[in-house]
Amino acid sequence: MNYEYDKPISYCGIFGIYGHPCASLQTYYGLHALQHRGQEACGIVSRSFNGGGRAHFNILKGEGLVSEVFADSESLNSLLSGNSAIGHNRYSTTGASKSRKNIQPFMVNYRLGNLAIAHNGNLTNAKELREELVNEGAIFQTTSDTEVILHLIARSKLDNQIDQIIEALNKIQGAYCLVILTDNKLIAARDPLGFRPLAIGKLDNSFLVASETCAFDIQSAEFLREVEPGELIVIDDEVIKSGKIKSQRINGNPESKKHCVFEYIYFSRPDSFIFGHNVDKMRRRLGKELARKHPVTDPDGDRVYVISVPDSSNTTALGYARELEKQGIDARLEIGLIRSHYIGRTFIQPGQSNREIGVKIKFNIVKGVLEGRTIVVVDDSIVRGTTSRQLVHLLREANPKAIHLRISSPPIMHPCFYGMDFPSKEELIAHSLNGNIEAIKDYLEVDSLEYLTIDEMLEAVSEAGKENFCTACFSGLYPTNVDLNFKKEMYEI
Amino acid sequence: MNYEYDKPISYCGIFGIYGHPCASLQTYYGLHALQHRGQEACGIVSRSFNGGGRAHFNILKGEGLVSEVFADSESLNSLLSGNSAIGHNRYSTTGASKSRKNIQPFMVNYRLGNLAIAHNGNLTNAKELREELVNEGAIFQTTSDTEVILHLIARSKLDNQIDQIIEALNKIQGAYCLVILTDNKLIAARDPLGFRPLAIGKLDNSFLVASETCAFDIQSAEFLREVEPGELIVIDDEVIKSGKIKSQRINGNPESKKHCVFEYIYFSRPDSFIFGHNVDKMRRRLGKELARKHPVTDPDGDRVYVISVPDSSNTTALGYARELEKQGIDARLEIGLIRSHYIGRTFIQPGQSNREIGVKIKFNIVKGVLEGRTIVVVDDSIVRGTTSRQLVHLLREANPKAIHLRISSPPIMHPCFYGMDFPSKEELIAHSLNGNIEAIKDYLEVDSLEYLTIDEMLEAVSEAGKENFCTACFSGLYPTNVDLNFKKEMYEI
């Protein structure tokens, strides 16, 4: 059992650094700060030089947290030596992806030398590309989209690595943020729609790239700017000297952006700056909008207590409570759920008699706060609904007067093809109950349930441009061509 | 390095259950809920019966979290079989205590059969007792006080185990909560001054004992009452049948109580009920009192932002912010620090150049919340001050207008002999600076610093009786005889 509360699952966090004497140590700190984007496995590739000045790539990957896989400082200091490195955090979900060899970065040797790559996202034409490549004689060692990109680069007839990469990126569709390490450069690229965040930083003379800016803060690096949608940047020794990053467009003119709104709702850390804004601020606005459109009052005029599901909805709940108060409602933010942070990778399950133990292992209720009171639970999303239901049962043990549930995103009805992992459509509670919020309310056994509508949600994040967000998982309107019947398992090895 | 933010260290959590078919599984859940009381090591002893009806004790102990040591359900189901069990979480601090053999419960065989014991607390006359015992030929395998209790029981000439235990407890002084498992009983005892909490619960027909009531909540057990200071209770098959717990006084009349106030300030989980009250409520009152006596206002009339050091001071900060608002100060609770929960047992350290990395690995700041603002950081205590200082430096990176620090306990000036582990007096910042708050403020580089005074603190918890608390670590007034020169290392093996 995965003890993560029933939430959408992001695929990964990526990091790269060029030109720092402790490149792998800095990558280690960066990956640690990005740990929330993937906890199952991680890896670092560093580039050092042999006696003869020939580039040599070093790799260490493994299952577990960054602090577990790189538990030994020797690994970082001697094994992963060199002044440039890239790293990756991964969140495995399917059986196939649990294979060790799906752990990134991938590292290969091809016509123009060594190349290591780390990828966050999901391609939508991977199947076609893969079939084409396979017909041309390519061999695949994983089911990962990333390997498709590697083949495209390697098969390019062009003689310049940057040109090869641009050529390859022009063939792929979907969501990608990439960091690539070659014998003499660090390259970062972001898809033209900008689904996932990617930022550029600076530490002394070195340049850094990371999924979120919190990876810069941990090492007191300066945040320079985001990689633009459709932009490819190159860091090499010249850049280190000049201090001027090389940049080029992947393909022609910028298209309209389609950021994943879930980065604001749930994925990113509140202290990160993505899509032009502080996550913290946007998340608070989602809470405020939720309060404006879906407030809770007590029929008897009693005070309303707002509680978050820690830690992911803390900021949203803060905004919600504040807005209620502002509207003159007698409301208060309270700490009604305590989250245990001592849960390891496995936890022993009880038999039938004690069904709520799963959620109790993760959360404890503060009875004194809840008893006899009208409670608003603010959460960011509902996927299967099973854990939410258990959580509501748990809260009922404190005998609250009423439990109202407010969700800072719309109902999730459709699969994501851009790097989030939901269960199958059939398992999505909103889908299986045809988006009938009343029915979901009944299933969850709450006194009332409200979601943000798509419009309300976009209103809340409108400072970043309402039209700049992908809403596919709520609306079914995919911004790129997707094959709705596609299943990764189809070419599972 | 220990990545726990620089706080007092509690010694342990204990749990016992008698008469449940899945005794060790329930103990596992109980210990998980008590994990915050000790994360270094844990153990469970269960009692099963051999073919011939002879009691057999089973044991499993190890270093690590409950979910790590008991990762395998086979351990709980088959190895730790039986309908009664006790368990222990331990927080190791000194070199000696890191030895595997100091992991509790201890299990021995003596004249009246098998006996397993788990202990939370610290004896103040252990040295004298140990010397006496050693002179009589006792051998010691650990440096633990608990072994002294075992010897006292085993050497008793009395022929009834309960009488033996009472006799032994009458010889020891200091702080103890004990659970003892024998061939046919579960015994729990709490010292006459009631330093540490201990509660009794009920699950179906079985009875439970735990350091905090949160260990009952996780398994939906009913909280019956606390074990009284100076009370010894017995659970055996008769008790299971009758439903009436056997209870007796350890020694004569109840003395005045001396609860450890740090259980309210920091140790216990907010969702627990101890010393007659909800921790959550008391912790909030400490925050409110702190706000009443030591408010923060901005000289320019700007809004004041209250932030907690998560997670331990969340509730206190909530109370502080609320009270400021109530007093008409333009104040707001904010989330300005994010805590990482992905830190393993070890974390690789950088060199000199990046001194704040230690605190940055654990905390990240939310810049947008802090920049240009007047910040009040509410924390529960300061021990060495080194981490607080680093944390302040970290907050400064966001360029706040001012940083005010408010502490919901008085300055810690003296060692604790009742189960908390501080560094040596010399390392206590308040002691080394002679309790000069101005000097501490300068060291921490904050704009202002205020502690609760002892009286203010007692006022905040006065609902539980001002006189019912030990204040020794603040005042130096020890409620029992203590040997101020005593060092555990003196008889370290």
Next chain:
Amino acid sequence: MNYEYDKPISYCGIFGIYGHPCASLQTYYGLHALQHRGQEACGIVSRSFNGGGRAHFNILKGEGLVSEVFADSESLNSLLSGNSAIGHNRYSTTGASKSRKNIQPFMVNYRLGNLAIAHNGNLTNAKELREELVNEGAIFQTTSDTEVILHLIARSKLDNQIDQIIEALNKIQGAYCLVILTDNKLIAARDPLGFRPLAIGKLDNSFLVASETCAFDIQSAEFLREVEPGELIVIDDEVIKSGKIKSQRINGNPESKKHCVFEYIYFSRPDSFIFGHNVDKMRRRLGKELARKHPVTDPDGDRVYVISVPDSSNTTALGYARELEKQGIDARLEIGLIRSHYIGRTFIQPGQSNREIGVKIKFNIVKGVLEGRTIVVVDDSIVRGTTSRQLVHLLREANPKAIHLRISSPPIMHPCFYGMDFPSKEELIAHSLNGNIEAIKDYLEVDSLEYLTIDEMLEAVSEAGKENFCTACFSGLYPTNVDLNFKKEMYEI
């Protein structure tokens, strides 16, 4: 399943060193050389000095081979620092003894300081002593006899450790070789009947004690002499200076010796010198005597091929083959069985269909050597007979003309109370078939089977004194009082 070929099991190997700058490293080598005496667990205790010149004991114990438990040179260099150390290899057999806490050396603190002890052997009056001690209030943490010795020492009213130890040893009966480390001495003692071997060595200025002399050879230490039966020797700083070992009698006059003849037959390494003679020479003589009294000839005058069960009967088979040749029989030593040395602690078992896989995992036959030939398998002992039977089946796969089995010891009919671990009497094939060799032959499905008789065996080792050996497991004649009904499980915790 234990993949050791079905043999008697020795309990342990012990080692001690006093006055060497790398005491624990030398102990490590010594224990490695003694690994054949116990592979389940091992431990080392070293004595270093604190700043104040106070002795400090360091300990590291664990399950596994010496090279596994002490895999890290840091353990030996820094953790186990000091110029004196003792160590122990253990062979666990029963469920109880599998508990980690039964791993030796044991280390305690008592009236006269620290004391660590490692023990090879088995006491015959442990039950009475334990009961006495328990009645006096002693607590037992293990089921080990060794803990009895510790209590006896600690309870002595005498004020000199040597006197205390002598007093304790005068109370115990049975088999023991002990090394004891105190704050200022290394003490070694051997029981008056000299059941198990114990030798003294010298390396530069330091003195060593070990179960077998092979532990000296590995470190190029000089073998001085054996510890005499009933002798206690002391090494302290004076001894280091003077070069003269202090020695005293444990109790009065030397009794007649009762060496365990299985040390010659099977336990000790052939390159060791024990009981006054080279093991290798005695083992060869057992083979020669076996050939003289139980030769094999082929009825058709064909050549006879002698094969050993590697590695334990290699030397015996060499002696057997040589003697046959000497007698004019056309015989040849051959390598007909190859032993795998790549077997880890566990090996996956097949289902019913392939019963011989257990023995095949360990042994492979060299078909070309066996096919159509008359084979004599020389083995040192038969315990349960199950593995021998499987081995014979395995050999039959090569279609030999005939398989004759010759055993260089008499049938094992009785339990050992002096430190060997057999299965229960009922499981001993010789006992369950009433010593009927014809019936054993039929069970094993060999063409002929012969054991050495007790007299023949004693004749073979007569150079060391026929009367100097214990023959209890063959004859049932125990040289000390034993309680035939005693079972260790009786006071199992």
Next chain:
Amino acid sequence: MNYEYDKPISYCGIFGIYGHPCASLQTYYGLHALQHRGQEACGIVSRSFNGGGRAHFNILKGEGLVSEVFADSESLNSLLSGNSAIGHNRYSTTGASKSRKNIQPFMVNYRLGNLAIAHNGNLTNAKELREELVNEGAIFQTTSDTEVILHLIARSKLDNQIDQIIEALNKIQGAYCLVILTDNKLIAARDPLGFRPLAIGKLDNSFLVASETCAFDIQSAEFLREVEPGELIVIDDEVIKSGKIKSQRINGNPESKKHCVFEYIYFSRPDSFIFGHNVDKMRRRLGKELARKHPVTDPDGDRVYVISVPDSSNTTALGYARELEKQGIDARLEIGLIRSHYIGRTFIQPGQSNREIGVKIKFNIVKGVLEGRTIVVVDDSIVRGTTSRQLVHLLREANPKAIHLRISSPPIMHPCFYGMDFPSKEELIAHSLNGNIEAIKDYLEVDSLEYLTIDEMLEAVSEAGKENFCTACFSGLYPTNVDLNFKKEMYEI
């Protein structure tokens, strides 16, 4: 430090089975029997079927012994389900090859489905092929030759897998034994010169392929025949039904064979049958030839004692001793060295003062056997000479009269390009001393040293055809084109 006595290193053992209900369990046993061919890492790929009858490949690989990597029977029963499987044992030597991803079998997905491959040997035109492939856009994830073969297969335009494989094999040169598992077949192939052994077996209805026949014996499978040099065999469901293996030639007519003579001298297990003969018999003949051409007699007419370096030269020494006796020399086989089998993957090294500890950890001398005697040490080869020299020093501790060394192979002067791993030429003692045996003798400090000459060696194995062996490492006459300047490190990733 590698504690293997200084010997040539073979690369691998391979195994495959088709049509057995417990395919992975049988592969496990097979790999265990082949463990001597590689102890660093191992892996198994099995083929099962999904619900829809689609083939699914399962994989488990890891560092360590077969019994360690597959310690859990669950892995074999559930993870590695299916009725067909292949496996591989690997001996890593260089830094690069230590990477986890070099562990075989390799498993890929390509145009015609899944394909897993395990390879024993070394290609001599891998560099050219790799460069060609890379120029065509292939990406390489390892430095292994085996990946070259995979690319050649995948790039074939042919539409039949067997044809693709044949096409690929016609492009490669050098030494290879391959097992390949596809969605519906097991394929085995052996290079036209037959450098390495490969055999076919049968177990019930299933067919097996293994590097050596000892892998059949362990599971009581029948040995059918060897795979011929230049033969490719196919096992599929038709073969299972018909019982008739499909076979075809890889390329035209059989060439002359070039078996690796070191398989007889040292690599293969004595109980295997390879190159048409029992290894045991051929190894004995090498010993006899050595005795005939390079006997040892004592100048004073004393008896000569022949000892082997266990276990690898046991059989050779037996042949040597026998032949001496046959020639009327007073000679005797003796056990003068005992080998420890308790050495783990690492062993702690001492400082300068005790240089022989390395060899002493592995070997102990039986002094009584050696003292004052004329000794002939029979060994199979000398590579660097450093360990031999240490071994001689060790033997000198027993004060023998003389030590004569006899080697059952010629001096190793040249690198092997067909799957053996020697150190660099400069480190080969025979090369660095220009093949001057007198100089080697002086370095090793033996009284005399003799090797078999190439002719004598071929004479000893002549029953298998003198001209059928490769002698390149002795003579420098390579049977295929080789690039003497080639270094694998050249394209190390």
